[in-house]
Amino acid sequence: MxxxxxxxxxxxxxxxxxxxxxxxxxxxxxxxxxxxxxxxxxxxxxxxxxxxxxxxxxxxxxxxxxxxxxxxxxxxxxxxxxxxxxxxxxxxxxxxxxxxxxxxxxxxxxxxxxxxxxxxxxxxxxxxxxxxxxxxxxxxxxxxxxxxxxxxxxxxxxxxxxxxxxxxxxxxxxxxxxxxxxxxxxxxxxxxxxxxxxxxxxxxxxxxxxxxxxxxxxxxxxxxxxxxxxxxxxxxxVVAEHTISHQEPKPLKKVSTPNQKTMQDVANYLNHELAEGIKAIMFKVDDQFVMVVTRGDHEINDVKLKNLYDADIVDLATEQDTQTLMGSGFGSLGPVGTPKEIEVVADLAVEKLVNVSSGANESGYHYVNVNPGRDFEVKEYADLRFIKEGDPSPDGQGTIKxxxxxxxxxxxxxxxxxxxxxxxxxxxxxxxxxxxxxxxxxxxxxxxxxxxxEQYHDESGITWPANIAPYQVHLLSLNPKKEDQKQLADQLYDQLKSAGIDVLYDDRKERAGVKFADSDLIGIPLRITVGKRAGEGIVEVKERVSGEQDEQEHSKIIEYVQQWFSA
Amino acid sequence: MxxxxxxxxxxxxxxxxxxxxxxxxxxxxxxxxxxxxxxxxxxxxxxxxxxxxxxxxxxxxxxxxxxxxxxxxxxxxxxxxxxxxxxxxxxxxxxxxxxxxxxxxxxxxxxxxxxxxxxxxxxxxxxxxxxxxxxxxxxxxxxxxxxxxxxxxxxxxxxxxxxxxxxxxxxxxxxxxxxxxxxxxxxxxxxxxxxxxxxxxxxxxxxxxxxxxxxxxxxxxxxxxxxxxxxxxxxxxVVAEHTISHQEPKPLKKVSTPNQKTMQDVANYLNHELAEGIKAIMFKVDDQFVMVVTRGDHEINDVKLKNLYDADIVDLATEQDTQTLMGSGFGSLGPVGTPKEIEVVADLAVEKLVNVSSGANESGYHYVNVNPGRDFEVKEYADLRFIKEGDPSPDGQGTIKxxxxxxxxxxxxxxxxxxxxxxxxxxxxxxxxxxxxxxxxxxxxxxxxxxxxEQYHDESGITWPANIAPYQVHLLSLNPKKEDQKQLADQLYDQLKSAGIDVLYDDRKERAGVKFADSDLIGIPLRITVGKRAGEGIVEVKERVSGEQDEQEHSKIIEYVQQWFSA
Incomplete structure (x- = not known):
């Protein structure tokens, strides 16, 4: 074309x-x-x-x-x-x-x-x-x-x-x-x-x-x-095995945690690891409110929650609902003291926790020495968190990336x-x-x-795989105003077409720089340039992907192209 | 398949x-x-x-x-x-x-x-x-x-x-x-x-x-x-040339035409040809009312009217508009006495009419001896009617069908x-x-x-042109429960596919009558039936269009099919 x-x-x-x-x-x-x-x-x-x-x-x-x-x-x-x-x-x-x-x-x-x-x-x-x-x-x-x-x-x-x-x-x-x-x-x-x-x-x-x-x-x-x-x-x-802590359970204690907003803030303030805190979030599962508890360094996976309850819709509870049910907004939520009518479900990792912290359902306070099962009832322990990089692969082979x-x-x-x-x-x-x-x-x-x-490009443009590219060959006539260049390019164009090769022929009256840039942008695998050496019958061939280029006798071009594509 | x-x-x-x-x-x-x-x-x-x-x-x-x-x-x-x-x-x-x-x-x-x-x-x-x-x-x-x-x-x-x-x-x-x-x-x-x-x-x-x-x-x-x-x-x-009548114009006369509804009724009643009456219809051309007049045996072509006025919209006037403008409903309309503000345009054939009849804008009456130009003013004579079978072809060659x-x-x-x-x-x-x-x-x-x-069917079904048919060959295994028939049909199916022939293989466990009827209905150009003579290696070949059939040695089928399609 x-x-x-x-x-x-x-x-x-x-x-x-x-x-x-x-x-x-x-x-x-x-x-x-x-x-x-x-x-x-x-x-x-x-x-x-x-x-x-x-x-x-x-x-x-x-x-x-x-x-x-x-x-x-x-x-x-x-x-x-x-x-x-x-x-x-x-x-x-x-x-x-x-x-x-x-x-x-x-x-x-x-x-x-x-x-x-x-x-x-x-x-x-x-x-x-x-x-x-x-x-x-x-x-x-x-x-x-x-x-x-x-x-x-x-x-x-x-x-x-x-x-x-x-x-x-x-x-x-x-x-x-x-x-x-x-x-x-x-x-x-x-x-x-x-x-x-x-x-x-x-x-x-x-x-x-x-x-x-x-x-x-x-x-x-x-x-x-x-x-x-x-x-x-x-x-x-998640198939990670969590081991139980060997600490003795200590008595539950409410402590002041003024202005500590995030789980990380609280962990720093109380001087423990993120994994030694409990995260609690209230969900609405279809028409039922459910409190979901994970370790502080884990993220709740609502698809797993949905599957656990075989539910149609899982949404976060509104802050207002949380306030009504727990007397607390999102920031201070914790499982201790959850009313009986609200089920608490917890990730498997939570079962192994001893003496951890959690929100006290009261602004500016947390519990420490919280022990699941002792300080709050868990309806069910289940796999409820997102997998993490470094977790073991569920098929038992290798680790997750x-x-x-x-x-x-x-x-x-x-x-x-x-x-x-x-x-x-x-x-x-x-x-x-x-x-x-x-x-x-x-x-x-x-x-x-x-x-x-996304997988085939470089800084100059697209680098199509050969079987996807719109054409096999991009033929450039560098200066079509020069008769020898135009003639040789026209001739090559006809020969390539006759040989059944899909060729895009840049016959435009544009500057060489424009043509080269457009050619790189469009990304056809092989570029054949008819330029200054047209008079000698010499053309330049360049691979789009590697950038490799060399000069060729025009009479050998068809064979060259056919070999390149059959390689 | x-x-x-x-x-x-x-x-x-x-x-x-x-x-x-x-x-x-x-x-x-x-x-x-x-x-x-x-x-x-x-x-x-x-x-x-x-x-x-x-x-x-x-x-x-x-x-x-x-x-x-x-x-x-x-x-x-x-x-x-x-x-x-x-x-x-x-x-x-x-x-x-x-x-x-x-x-x-x-x-x-x-x-x-x-x-x-x-x-x-x-x-x-x-x-x-x-x-x-x-x-x-x-x-x-x-x-x-x-x-x-x-x-x-x-x-x-x-x-x-x-x-x-x-x-x-x-x-x-x-x-x-x-x-x-x-x-x-x-x-x-x-x-x-x-x-x-x-x-x-x-x-x-x-x-x-x-x-x-x-x-x-x-x-x-x-x-x-x-x-x-x-x-x-x-x-x-319409390029038909209409010749002028050699009659002398007679005085305009109003006559009673009780209960004569159609142009043909009036022509019969007044004892003249349909072509000796005038048809008048009121149109609304964009925002302008126009009375269009043709000969009684001609039909007004509103596309030509639209083009004459270079109008966007051409519609029939309502009967109420006609009543208001002419004091008459559709049935009695005629050009004589049309108010000045309404243009009358007429088909070219009307110009040649002498002593014809037309509606008198009064229920139950017509004028006779109407002469266009004398009895009513025509703004323009133009080609305003539909062409008819028998009219000369507009290119000057032959007549119109x-x-x-x-x-x-x-x-x-x-x-x-x-x-x-x-x-x-x-x-x-x-x-x-x-x-x-x-x-x-x-x-x-x-x-x-x-x-x-629509152009390729007969009473039994479709008769596709060979290059349009969904498949080239319809292969029927007449009784696939019989091992020799199934085996030969399976073999032919593989051979036809290998030879690059598009074949639909009816391998269904259905009665022979159903298969033949379906095959005719679907309309694939060549039907090959493997039936009772499968044991001898003989199959039947039938052309869908001609209905011609003959028996063939199975080993010659590929060649037969290839020749048939290259013919």
Missing amino acids: KQSQMLIPTLKENPADAEIKSHQLLVRAGYIRQIASGVYSFLPNGRRVLRKVEDIVREEMDKAGAHEMMMPALQPAELWQESGRWSTYGSELMRLHDRHDREFALGATHEEVITSLVRDAIKSYKRLPLTVYQIQNKFRDEKRPRFGLLRGREFLMKDAYSFNESFESLDESYEKMFAAYSNIFARCGLDFRAVIADSGQMGGKDTHEFMVLSEVGEDVIAYSDTSDYAANIEMAP FARGIEVGHVFKLGEFYADKMNASYLNDQGKSQTMVMGSYGIGVSRTVAAIV | KQSQMLIPTLKENPADAEIKSHQLLVRAGYIRQIASGVYSFLPNGRRVLRKVEDIVREEMDKAGAHEMMMPALQPAELWQESGRWSTYGSELMRLHDRHDREFALGATHEEVITSLVRDAIKSYKRLPLTVYQIQNKFRDEKRPRFGLLRGREFLMKDAYSFNESFESLDESYEKMFAAYSNIFARCGLDFRAVIADSGQMGGKDTHEFMVLSEVGEDVIAYSDTSDYAANIEMAP FARGIEVGHVFKLGEFYADKMNASYLNDQGKSQTMVMGSYGIGVSRTVAAIV
């Missing part, structure tokens, strides 16, 4: 709102443009890159036996009401009315549509298992769209759904998708981990997120430094959640009606493009 | 709401399913067919020098307000609010988005001309969605936009697109015409619609029986309409700011699939 006739508007400056590299570079290099907050157009080079990723996804999905289909973005509210998500999905679901005032959702995901379709189309076990997928724009009204393609409101997604006879069959479909996902992200050149994740609002059980390791990721991953164990930190169980990740994929065992609510059943080989068992599997295709840029 | 593991739910009965063949067959053969009125899912075979058409479109667009991109469906209201279409597009435009109560349109078309994008990205004539396109779902809230994929509310469309320096350059871009469109529809095997069309609400001038000839088409085309002239009947100019057509494509010279409203300008080679000149070019991709089915 001739660059003079293409829409590749490069920019010298980063867009003001672009905080991260992928956002900055994709805009500056002319791949994307914002139309509204979190809504982007893909310009021709952006479309090409997107298609490279799409094609990898498509190939691996087909290989895994999934069938491509295409469902609409417009989804009648009735379907979402059947699943119950019309009310639970909240304001991320974009909604609209048609001219007859019927309500629709814009597809954020397609469980309802595919379930309604399959329940009508499939009646017999003979047609199961079935896995279908589509690649299509999805809509989610993010509260704070940001980071360019990483958190948008309209984005390209691959979503797949499996329908199975049984949970065992679901396990098989899940494994196939898991393997396909691993292939996809590996083929995209990404450094990623499959992490154990929270099943969230979708219902269902087993679930993994595919996380691209990146400092700009919004999720924190806890991973083993020796095995391939990795989990969302919310999900990682943290990394940040960008979620690019998600595989999910839905089980009977949707099939049950939407009456998707089939007749088994005994002629008996059974509920279908489902899985759902998503990949953020446009987000994957951004994740690739 | 094995049919037992694919989502191809065939139906014995036509869906109750399906009035036309493409709708009936695409649903019955398991290509599509309705999700809401005018909103469809494409099942795997439907997706495959759609992709075949998409790929043809993409190839021809690329060949024509257009660059693929992808714009979002979510479009901020502000852009549509800039172009003015937020208020003029009406209720077909689907609108919604985001969580911050900002208004959005769902892309019905993308002129605003691409214009805003290009005005920011392109500043110089050096980057023009530019043509971009995308293939993507569009949203239009049709009042009465019907006919399956022919008139839906969410549908797959290819839209392209050209940006040019001048109207001459636009002509070139338009011609390229016109040629690409002709190639596309020819490659889809369609019998179509490019017809001169109305520029409608989009502004702009030259425009052609690509119409697939079909009885179920919603548009009427006037075409020449000898040349390739074709136009939407609204657009075809009518046919019905399905609009599958539309090419459109927008001119400066959008660029002007949205300030899309560039600097020309003199450094002077100029308004960009634009074209827009659409293809209904999903509608094209339906149009193909």
Whole structure:
């Protein structure tokens, strides 16, 4: 393609709102443009890159036996009401009315549509298992769209759904998708981990997120430094063994701690370690108030609390509720003297504590020599804290480290959640009606493009992996006003095209400096520059990633390029 | 693909709401399913067919020098307000609010988005001309969605936009697109015409619609029986020469015509031809009342009236307005005695009339011996009627016939309409700011699939053109319970796949009758049946279109299929 006739508007400056590299570079290099907050157009080079990723996804999905289909973005509210998500999905679901005032959702995901379709189309076990997928724009009204393609409101997604006879069959479909996902992200050149994740609002059980390791990721991953164990930190169980102190329990005592605000302040003031204090926080678990207690150096994990109570909603209690229930605000809260009607649950580490401090439910005072069980009743000891760096890995191999990740994929065992609510059943080989068992599997295709840029860039621009780059070769005619340069560049352009090589030809009447800078920014793997030595038939070849360059006889260029890409 | 593991739910009965063949067959053969009125899912075979058409479109667009991109469906209201279409597009435009109560349109078309994008990205004539396109779902809230994929509310469309320096350059871009469109529809095997069309609400001038000839088409085309002239009947100019009568004008006379309602009633009662009466209708042209007069056998064409007055809105006057202005309802209206402030315009044929009849603006009475010019003043004689079958073709070659057509494509010279409203300008080679000149070019991709089915079906099902069919070969294992049949079918399936032939393998445990019926319905070009003679290595081959069948040695099948498709 001739660059003079293409829409590749490069920019010298980063867009003001672009905080991260992928956002900055994709805009500056002319791949994307914002139309509204979190809504982007893909310009021709952006479309090409997107298609490279799409094609990898498509190939691996087909290989895994999934069938491509295409469902609409417009989804009648009735379907979402059947699943119950019309009310639970909240304001991320974009909604609209048609001219007859019927309500629709814009597809954020397609469980309802595919379930309604399959329940009508499939009646017999003979047609199961079935896995279908589509690649299509999805809509989610993010509260704070940001980071360019990483958190948008309209984005390209691959979503797949499996329908199975049984949970065992679901396990098989899940494994196939898991393997396909691993292939996809590996083929995209990404450094990623499959992490154990929270099943969230979708219902269902087993679930993994595919996380691209990146400092700009919004999720924190806890991973083993020796095995391939990795989990969302919310999900990682703590298996650390805490040993009991050998101190003798001493009598409970109230002490004055004037103006000591934080746990650390109090520990300093009372001259003990942070781990020798008790942290107490009041939660509202569905309709019940619960006091949760951890060691002072630990953080309460509300997902674990939610799972402990099998609750729908877990929120912090308001300071006013705390005041009413305990006679104390957040700052002085402690478990000693909790009224009977409020359950106290504690992290496993708390059980081993002896003679520690805690808030006295009175401003400016703490208890010391608090002993759990003796000074307050604990309804249950459970794993209620976040895992920490240095904790042993839950799989028993190595210790935990943290990394940040960008979620690019998600595989999910839905089980009977949707099939049950939407009456998707089939007749088994005994002629008996059974509920279908489902899985759902998503990949953020446009987000994957951004994740690739996060891992493939340098100070001059993008450094695409060869199979993702919009073109293989960037041919530069340095001074097209000089006839020998123009002629040789034109000739090479035709030869490269004839040889089936994807080439972007910078034939623009721009300064050499502009062309070099744009070329680095755009990030095509090989650059061929026709410059001053055109008359001798000599051109310059430069690798984008390594920066290595050398001069070549023009007649050997085709062979050189072909070898480079087959290497 | 094995049919037992694919989502191809065939139906014995036509869906109750399906009035036309493409709708009936695409649903019955398991290509599509309705999700809401005018909103469809494409099942795997439907997706495959759609992709075949998409790929043809993409190839021809690329060949024509257009660059693929992808714009979002979510479009901020502000852009549509800039172009003015937020208020003029009406209720077909689907609108919604985001969580911050900002208004959005769902892309019905993308002129605003691409214009805003290009005005920011392109500043110089050096980057023009530019043509971009995308293939993507569009949203239009049709009042009465019907006919399956022919008139839906969410549908797959290819839209392209050209940006040019001048109207001459636009002509070139338009011609390229016109040629690409002709190639596309020819490659889809369609019998179509490019017809001169109305520029409608989009502004702009030259425009052609690509119409697939079909009885179920919603548009009427006037075409020449000898040349390739074709136009939407609204657009075809009338070049018929009307000769003046040689009668002497007689004195105007009012006669009683009791209870004669229609033009034909009056003609019969007064014993003259329909063509010897005058038809008069009152219109409201923007804010002005205009009486339009044609010959009794002619129909007033309000598009021509609109163009004559260069008006935005042309409507029939209400009966009450007519009563107030003329002292008469619709039934007795005539031009004689029209008040001075109301302009009378007449079709060219009216100028030649002598001694004809017309309404007397008085219930139960008509004038006879009416002579235009003498008995009423005509502001202007102009071409104001619809062309008729039998009229001479406007290009001077042959006579006009009518046919019905399905609009599958539309090419459109927008001119400066959008660029002007949205300030899309560039600097020309003199450094002077100029308004960009634009074209827009659409293809209904999903509608094209339906149009193909309208032209390719028989009483048993669909008869796809070979390059559009979801698979090349439909392999049937007639009784997979018999080991020799299953074995040979499995073997052929593997061989066909290895040879790169797209094969759908009906391995289902269904009766032979069901398999044959489904195969005819689905409409794959070649059917290979492994049946009773499997033991001898003999299979049956049948052409879907011709119904011709013969038996073949299984070892020769690959060669047979390859030859059939290369023929």
